[in-house]
Amino acid sequence: MSIITKILYAIISVIVATIWGLTLGGIVRKLYARVHGRYGPPFWQPFIDIFKNHGKRVAISHGYMFYLGPVFRLAGGLGTYLFIPVIFGSVVFSNFSMAGDLLLVMYFVFFGQLGMALGAGEGGHPYSPIGVARGLSQMSSFEVPFSLSVIAIAIQYHTLNITDIVAAQQGGILNWTLFTNPLAVIAAMISMLGMNMHSPFSIVLAPQEIPIGPPIEMNSSFLATLQTNRGLFGAAKLVLFMNLYFGGAAHPNIFVALLIMIAKTFLIYMFSVFVGAAFPRFRPEQSIRFFLKWPTLIGIASIILVAYF
Amino acid sequence: MKDILTNLEQNFAVSNIEKKRDDLYFINVEKKQIISVLTYLKDYAEFTHLAFLQAVDRIEENQFQLTYMLYSFQHKTNFAVRVLIKRDNAEMISIHKLWKHAWQYQRELKEMFGINFPDSPRVDESFVLEGWEEMPPMRRDFDTLEYSTKTFYQRPGRSTNDPKKYMEKKLYKDFAKSPVIARKDG
Amino acid sequence: MNKKDIKNIEKEMKLANEGLTEKERTLFSDARPSKVDLQNKYFEKFFNWARSQSLWFLGYGTGCGAIELRPLMTSRFDIFRYGIAPRPSPRQSSVFIIGGYASIKTIKRIVRSYEQMQGPKFVIALGSCTINGGMYYDSYYTINRLDHYIPVDIYVAGCMPRPEALIAGFQKLKKMIIAGKCDGMNKYAENFDWYKKNQKKIIKDWNMPDYNW
Numbered sequence: 211m212s213i214i215t216k217i218l219y220a221i222i223s224v225i226v227a228t229i230w231g232l233t234l235g236g237i238v239r240k241l242y243a244r245v246h247g248r249y250g251p252p253f254w255q256p257f258i259d260i261f262k263n264h265g266k267r268v269a270i271s272h273g274y275m276f277y278l279g280p281v282f283r284l285a286g287g288l289g290t291y292l293f294i295p296v297i298f299g300s301v302v303f304s305n306f307s308m309a310g311d312l313l314l315v316m317y318f319v320f321f322g323q324l325g326m327a328l329g330a331g332e333g334g335h336p337y338s339p340i341g342v343a344r345g346l347s348q349m350s351s352f353e354v355p356f357s358l359s360v361i362a363i364a365i366q367y368h369t370l371n372i373t374d375i376v377a378a379q380q381g382g383i384l385n386w387t388l389f390t391n392p393l394a395v396i397a398a399m400i401s402m403l404g405m406n407m408h409s410p411f412s413i414v415l416a417p418q419e420i421p422i423g424p425p426i427e428m429n430s431s432f433l434a435t436l437q438t439n440r441g442l443f444g445a446a447k448l449v450l451f452m453n454l455y456f457g458g459a460a461h462p463n464i465f466v467a468l469l470i471m472i473a474k475t476f477l478i479y480m481f482s483v484f485v486g487a488a489f490p491r492f493r494p495e496q497s498i499r500f501f502l503k504w505p506t507l508i509g510i511a512s513i514i515l516v517a518y519f
Numbered sequence: 520m521k522d523i524l525t526n527l528e529q530n531f532a533v534s535n536i537e538k539k540r541d542d543l544y545f546i547n548v549e550k551k552q553i554i555s556v557l558t559y560l561k562d563y564a565e566f567t568h569l570a571f572l573q574a575v576d577r578i579e580e581n582q583f584q585l586t587y588m589l590y591s592f593q594h595k596t597n598f599a600v601r602v603l604i605k606r607d608n609a610e611m612i613s614i615h616k617l618w619k620h621a622w623q624y625q626r627e628l629k630e631m632f633g634i635n636f637p638d639s640p641r642v643d644e645s646f647v648l649e650g651w652e653e654m655p656p657m658r659r660d661f662d663t664l665e666y667s668t669k670t671f672y673q674r675p676g677r678s679t680n681d682p683k684k685y686m687e688k689k690l691y692k693d694f695a696k697s698p699v700i701a702r703k704d705g
Numbered sequence: 706m707n708k709k710d711i712k713n714i715e716k717e718m719k720l721a722n723e724g725l726t727e728k729e730r731t732l733f734s735d736a737r738p739s740k741v742d743l744q745n746k747y748f749e750k751f752f753n754w755a756r757s758q759s760l761w762f763l764g765y766g767t768g769c770g771a772i773e774l775r776p777l778m779t780s781r782f783d784i785f786r787y788g789i790a791p792r793p794s795p796r797q798s799s800v801f802i803i804g805g806y807a808s809i810k811t812i813k814r815i816v817r818s819y820e821q822m823q824g825p826k827f828v829i830a831l832g833s834c835t836i837n838g839g840m841y842y843d844s845y846y847t848i849n850r851l852d853h854y855i856p857v858d859i860y861v862a863g864c865m866p867r868p869e870a871l872i873a874g875f876q877k878l879k880k881m882i883i884a885g886k887c888d889g890m891n892k893y894a895e896n897f898d899w900y901k902k903n904q905k906k907i908i909k910d911w912n913m914p915d916y917n918w
Contacts, residue, residue, distance in 0.1 A: 239785075247780040255759070255788055262759040262799075265752030267741040267824045267890070270796065270918060335794075421764075421793025429796040429823045648846060649810050650909030656845045664843040670907060671849040674837035 219302045220292060224442065226303075227291055227449070230472060231441030232256040234448075237476075238483055245487045256437065263434035270429055272332050279329010280428065280435035286322020287443035290315055294450050297467045298376045298460035312360065312370045315450060319405075322443065323349055326424055326436075333427030341423025344494050345414040351501040352404030352411075358509025359398040363454060366391055366516045372450075376458035386457040393512035395455045399481060400505040404497070405447055406479070408486025413494050448475035520544075520594060523564045531556050535601075545599045550611070553602055557587065557617055566591040566598050569617075572624035574632045578659045581606045583634060587614070604634070613639035631657040724911035733914040738894040741824065749885065756825060757882040760875065761792040762800035765818055767811045770804025770831040773868050782868045789875055795821040800878070801855075805865065806834035806847045812854055813908050819855050820917040824890030827882070829874055830857045833864045840864065853903045856889035 236253035243250025271277060293311040296303040323345060330338040364370055366387070367378045379385045388395050404411040415423045425436050452458060452474045459471035492500065527533045527546065533556070535547040548556045560566040566589035575584040580603075587600040604611055613636040615622040623646075625636040630646045633655035645651065654661050720735045743749050766774060777784040778791060792798040795818045807815060819826070830851050833839030838849035851857055858881065861874040881887050893900060897916075905911055 243783070243785060248783040249786040250783070251785045251788060251790075258755050258759045258788060261752070261755035263797075265748075265755055266799075269823060270821075426794045427796055433797055647808075647810065649813070650911075652909060653845075661845070663845040666845050667838075667843050667849070671838070671847075672853045672903070673842075674850050677837045677842065 216306075220305060223296060223303050223305055224288065224291060226468075227296065227445040228438060228442045230475070231443070231445030232260075232438075234476065234479060235441060235444065238479070241483060242487060256441065260434045260437050263429075263437065264431055266430035269431055271432075272334060272427065275328050275332040276427075276432070277329075279326050279332070280432045280439070282325020282329065283322045284435055284439045284442075286318055286320075286325060287439040287446060289318035289321060290450070291442055291446035293318070293372075294446060294453060295373050295376065296449050296459070297464065297471060298373070298380070298453075298458045299462075300464050300467060302464065303468075304373070307373050308371070310370045311372055312364065312375070315372070316357065316360065319447070320349065320353070322439070330424040330427070335427045337421060337426050338424045341414055341426070345424060347494065348404055348411060348413060348497055348501075351498040352401040352505075354401075355397040355501060355505035355509040356401040356405075358506065358513060359394040359401070360454070362391060362394040362509070362512040362516050363387060365513065366394075372453050376453050376460070379457040380460060383457070387455045388457075391512060391516060393508050393515060397505045397509035397512060398451065398455060400508075401501065402447070402451060402478075403482050403485055404501060406444070406482040406486075408482045410485065410489045410492050411497050412486075412491050413497055444479075445475065448478050451475075451478050520596065523560075526564075527556070527559070530559070542595060543597045543599070545601060547601045547603070550602055550604055553587075553600070553612055554614065554617070556600060557589075557614060560589055560598060560600070561617055564591070564598075565593040566596075568592065569614075569621060570597070572614075572621060572628070574628050574634060574657075576606075576632065576657065576659045577603075578606070583609050583632060585611060585628075585634075609634040611636055613637065613642075615639050631655055633658065720915040722914050724913055724915070734916070734918045735914070736916070736918075738820075738897060738916055740891045740894045753883055753885055756799065757879040758788045760787075760789045760800045760827075760878070761798045762789065762802050762829075763795050763798040763818060763822070764791040764793050765795075765801075765814075766804050767807055767815060768803075768805030768832070768834065770802070770865055773804065773831065773865060773871055774802065776868050777871065782872065784872065784875070787872070787875060787879075795819075796823060798822060799825065800827045800829060802829045802831055802871075803835050803851055803857075805832040806839065806841050806844075807851065808846045809848070809907050810846075812848055812904070813913075816854065816904055816908075817913060817917050825887065826890055827858045827878060827887050828855055828889060829859045829861060829871075829878060831861050831866060831871065831874075833862055836860055836862060848907065854900065856892045856900075858887045858889055 233253060233256075236251070236256050239255065240250040240253055292305050293307060293314050295305055295307040327342040327346060330342055363375060367375050369375060369378075375387075379387060383389070407414055425433060428436060449471065452471065456474055456478065459467045459474060461467035461470060524536060524544070524546075528536070531552050532549045533546050535545070537545040539545060568590040570588040570590050571586075573586050573588070575586070577584055582603045583606055585602045585604065587602075589598045589600065590596070591598065602611070609632070611625075611634055613621070613625060615625065615638075622640045622642070625639045626642050626644060627646045628634045629636060629639075629642050630648055630651070636642050648656070653666065656663065656666075718737060720737060722730050722733060722735055725733065744752070762774075764774070766772070774791070776782050777789075784790075789800075795801075799822065801815075801819055801822065803815065819828070828851075830836065834841055834847065835851040835857070838844070838847065841847040842849055848854065859874050859878045861870050863870055866874075878887070901915060
């Protein structure tokens with residue numbers, strides 16, 4: 211296959227993921243509104259917000275790093291997404307999946323945050339370093355159970371290739387990691403709560419205490435880039451979880467497979483929405499302590515279980 | 520309560536003792552004795568809470584009247600200590616050593632009435648008014664309307680109505696004839 | 706015109722920033738705001754629609770009217786369904802709601818926040834006080850006409866207007882934005898000297914740059 215077709219397919223795949231991620235964000239805002247007893251914004255509101263922010267007439271920059279912050283963030287989102295095979299067996303949605311892509315993806319999940327930290331720091335607003343400090347510390351803490359769970363999976367399937375991991379889970383619902391290695395899935399799902407930054411772990415954005423945290427100085431197109439990335443990155447994370455733990459999306463017909471992908475990612479996301487709508491926010495030290503306690507132990511138990519039994 | 524009042528009368532130059540309600544007393548004190556009276560009230564009579572410190576501009580008598588409102592959680596009683604000071608170059612003894620938070624009231628009084636409190640912390644900093652250059656605005660010889668017309672831009676066509684007459688004319692035309700008024704008891 | 710003249714004109718066009726100390730002056734920009742030309746007609750129409758559907762207002766309550774903003778966000782009035790949302794940072798918001806009386810101390814912050822907002826930006830003036838001073842018309846420390854200090858797009862009269870009135874104001878603002886009538890940002894840039902003169906007349910301790918980028 212020529213590289214041109216490959217790039218074309220990747221562009222299609224990225225566009226689909228971004229649109230799905232943003233729509234999911236809109237639906238979730240609507241759901242939260244219904245929980246509050248409100249009518250809520252329309253589900254296409256994130257798209258209008260992005261158009262509006264791109265349509266601003268002026269944009270204030272604070273220096274080179276300020277420009278690069280959103281670019282790094284978007285690069286992190288794209289990098290995460292482009293190395294995950296979205297639909298098993300599909301040529302268009304296989305992206306740039308290759309041997310050992312799991313490690314690359316794990317790296318890219320962290321990369322965007324670091325780039326963002328540099329850009330936000332140059333904004334000079336006191337709230338952005340606070341947000342960045344909280345974000346990075348929470349990130350390093352939820353990375354521990356997630357990494358343990360990924361190591362357990364790597365030991366279980368003897369591979370670091372996501373496509374192989376998905377392939378090993380085909381052939382019935384009982385082949386999913388969810389049933390073959392439930393402890394690893396529990397640890398990973400708890401760390402996903404932190405990753406999605408919904409309510410108990412929303413200390414990074416925390417609208418009431420450090421107004422929206424790191425991106426507070428970002429304006430106009432900078433903010434629009436970040437919002438686009440939020441859609442893409444959110445979709446990428448969900449697709450990664452679907453591939454690793456819930457059997458991936460596989461069907462001979464690509465549209466049916468897409469529908470499976472949409473349904474599965476929606477349900478995976480609903481886990482963190484349910485928790486988010488029901489619980490109040492943790493403080494930073496509580497959240498970090500939480501991640502380093504039970505999910506870490508469960509993750510270690512899952513490795514021991516896979517390696518010795 | 521009676522003991523406190525007799526004690527005050529015997530030991531200090533206190534005048535005008537008034538009982539307004541069961542839980543509200545007013546006394547007048549000389550400027551020199553304010554610290555000792557307040558110390559007595561705070562430490563012996565258990566009036567431990569300074570609710571507010573406020574000033575009234577008595578321009579006709581060329582005086583400022585300061586009111587220290589104390590409250591006692593034991594007696595459940597308010598106790599107001601009034602002091603009359605001269606209006607020209609007004610100066611008062613600071614009580615920030617008795618109640619720490621009094622410095623904020625004193626700073627406000629310095630700004631709004633121009634009453635100086637020597638030794639009070641941060642008394643010269645601006646409280647609400649930033650960059651104020653006129654005379655202290657709460658003094659009664661300060662004409663706010665004139666200052667407002669001079670400084671801010673008036674929008675022409677502004678009109679005012681007497682609320683009572685306007686409401687009668689607009690909404691309650693038959694209000695005077697209504698049974699509520701005709702009942703004569705109100 | 707020779708080079709010297711051009712240099713002189715450029716020097717005159719720069720802002721003096723007299724309120725700042727010599728050391729601080731190097732930290733702030735001294736450029737004047739400039740008028741931004743409109744884009745392609747069809748782009749502009751599309752963006753005007755997007756702007757009207759996504760109004761982010763600055764969560765800065767000035768005066769008593771700020772109390773009317775809280776019920777808007779909760780389930781009783783739920784302003785989110787119109788695409789309106791509060792935003793904590795002036796950098797990201799496009800609507801500034803002046804809630805009622807504005808004292809001089811507040812107007813300093815209002816000007817500062819307004820200038821930091823990224824255009825196109827809209828101002829909703831809430832309550833009688835912003836129109837002609839309202840019941841504070843003779844007060845020594847509250848301004849009478851807001852439109853002498855920042856450009857205003859919509860007035861919502863009343864003392865206080867109910868949240869419904871504010872929502873009606875938002876709907877009117879939407880119509881005006883779609884029609885392309887709200888151009889307060891360019892108006893501010895064109896009449897910059899007049900606005901600055903009025904602001905400096907009342908703000909005596911001007912310790913910020915002349916234009917807050």
